[in-house]
Amino acid sequence: KNQVEQSPQSLIILEGKNCTLQCNYTVSPFSNLRWYKQDTGRGPVSLTIMTFSENTKSNGRYTATLDADTKQSSLHITASQLSDSASYICVVSDRGSTLGRLYFGRGTQLTVWP
Amino acid sequence: EADIYQTPRYLVIGTGKKITLECSQTMGHDKMYWYQQDPGMELHLIHYSYGVNSTEKGDLSSESTVSRIRTEHFPLTLESARPSHTSQYLCASSGGDSTYEQYFGPGTRLTVT
Secondary structure (H helix, E strand, O other): OOOEEEEOOEEEEEOOOOEEEEEEEOOOOEEEEEEEEEOOOOOOEEEEEEEOOOOEEEEOOEEEEEEOOOOEEEEEEOOOOHHHOEEEEEEEEEOOOOOOOEEEOOOEEEEEEO | OOOEEEEOOEEEEOOOOOEEEEEEEOOOOOEEEEEEEOOOOOOEEEEEEOOOOOOEEOOOOOOOEEOOOEOOEOOEEEOOOOHHHOEEEEEEEEOOOOOOOEEEOOOEEEEEO
16 A cells, blocks of 8 residues: 655754654655645645655755665755744655656644744 | 645635635646645545546545636535535646646635534
């Protein structure tokens, strides 16, 4: 069964600190993995996308890693800001259809305190 | 920011009413999707479309229906709303590139009383 599991479920950090969010998946055949940021009451917005051959991708203060062998990914946020408070969702796409089916994790709810 | 729009953003409606959630995109994308999301839970695909006159049911069973008469427009209709339909509904579109990147609208928060 294709699944995406994220940890922790929620996280509270102080402004300026770093944090790392984890994602494990069982989706096969694997196409790509993305991290989305979803603000409360908004739609998800893509942060990074990685294919099988990529093991790291950065977008400003966000750095994602991918280990396709162990089927694990992480999202590292550096020097957190209050605006980083949001849900971070790991999403994996399979190669099994032309639809580009996406499998979503439940997200990690990050809260940044001043 | 992606050019995909949803209206209304918030809707509170009584049981038994018919509602239509609007979704439109200006990117010329062929593929469009409707997802349902409850608080703290993952997104579930309820409908999708490969293009004009194409509609398919997703993974999560839904009493809603969709139509795709124009490329840019993908409305979702509930003939008779019930409290169990209370949720957030997200629309997305994809241009079908190799990464299958999906662009999401802001969502409609539906509350059925």
